Amino acid sequence: MNALAARRRHPAAIAILIILGLFLTGAVYAALAPKPADATTRALPAQSVEEGKALFRANCSTCHGLNAEGRATGTGDQIAGPPLAGVGAAAVDFQVGTGRMPLPRPDVQAPANNEIKFTQEEIDSMGAYIASLAPGPGVPSEEAVDPTKGDAARGGELFRVNCAMCHNFAGAGGALTRGKYAPPIEGVSGRHIYEAMVTGPQSMPVFNDANLTPESKRDIIAFLYTIDEAESPGGMTLGSLGPVSEGLFAWVFGLGLLVASAVWIGAKSA
Amino acid sequence: MNEQDTPTHGSEVGPTGHGTAVRLDQGHIIGDGGIPERFSNPGLPVHVPRAADLDEDAARRAEKQVTTLFGISILGTLLFIVLYFLIDVEETIYVPGIGVTSASNLALGVTLALALLGIGFGAIHWAKTLMPDHEMVEERHPLRATDESRDRVVHEMREGGNSSQLTRRPFLKYTLGGALGLFAVPLVLQVAGSLGPMPQKSLSLTFWHGGPSGPGQEPEFRPLRLMRDPENTPVRADEVTVGSVYHILPEGLLDLEEGVLEEKAKAAVLLVRLQEDEIQSEKQLDWGYQGIVAYSKICTHVGCPVGLYEQVTHHLLCPCHQSTFDVTRDCEVIFGPAKRSLPQLKITVDDEGYLVSEQPFAEAVGPSYWERGQ
């Protein structure tokens, strides 16, 4: 303890303390943070509308209402879940298939989640149930989302006009208003990209087939796959966020290095 | 000079001092609470010899460190030369933490860093350990020259003026002055000239006024179809479903031979459809078509493209400084530095069901400028 006490004036002591403190806070938060409730009932694989309805009632009706008519929270005009008639099987496949739904609690935005709560058959039957309520966009075929069939150059042009303002020129995502954000679309499957375009999940506008034809959508998917695979010969991309992260890097590391050198040059040698 | 200005060396006691000076980072002098009549010059702190000054071994160690650093630099430079020829520019390599990156960039960068840092660190380490480090004081002397030399300079200037006959033949002076003065004109002229033509009315016009709207052009209004960017195809009203957003340019803009970007920068439009009962402004409803409304995409703050439309909240966000416009309230500013609403484009449909403009923008789009609104 004495050795420690003797060093408490050491210039590195503050830095070490701060790092320790941050680390501790993070660890405690991770241990105590509320976990999403996992109350899904695993039903047997089912294809029919009936089974989809049962799954829906068990897992989604708290927010979306027993018959998918939507529900209000009761405070102001806040809704717990929007009505789902007409959103189509594509919306179900996107929301549940990317782990966004079921949402643990109402929030500004449903984040993508790697823990997908349902099997693909279950998702399909829920989709069938929702599609039976009112016609809506269906899940696209393999062919419609095959990146090898798209024209990546044209897709890039379409992407820059229609998508890049929110999702960033490299698909790295970006902030929207009041805590909402456009998620990164790196590594998202072609099917989910397609479904997002036709259904317009959450804040995202809808890009119907008159706006972006199915071929255009496939071109965009091809473009996104291309930039996913593209190497970055310039070295670290720093998240492809442009001047913000690059400037931060220069300030922290570039200036840090200069300051450290200046301190070293100015220090008396022993 | 009085005693206050006389610096003292090393551990010498200041003339009016209170004892041996201490190093600045040592000791703590407890004052007696009063303010002395005059502050005495504390002089320089004691010179502390370095390890290398006292101990030959330490000096040799320092020498070794410095030579090693210079050696690293030599090695870096040689490696740079070798790798420059050895590595193909197309070659890539996986580096943990960075990912796949150009091998040549990485190799040349690292070796160049070694070469430069080796020299820099070596030189400074040398200066800090082996070069003399005795504190020295250089006196400051008055800068003013003696009166004689000042007089002499003035005298010589006069002499020169006289002997070159400038004063006797004043015409020389005037023409030389004229020649030198006029020579500034070509320099200024080309800078001012390369700023391009005056904008004239082009800031308040857009392609929606009927055609190209650059400086000196006077487009005549005709209804223009709303075309998708970049496909350049017209949009039918029934294609714009609620919740979708179209990026629109006026018909004919993308077919221009030149000035496409200049026109685009003023004419870009965002087309969305709202439920009619969500629209809170009579004028907005009126200028739209069955809830389809078209707004200038050029931010009224400093002109960034406002494209981030949230279909649920109907907020339109500018990515540059987060100005937020509420599309249900005629694109009024609800947050951020922009001061004016986004201008609306009045639209209708033509006989074939395609959306067309009914009149140009009623005000200048984009940021403010001096003559705006005149």
Ligand code: FES
């Ligand atoms: S340019 Fe839009 S907020 Fe500044």
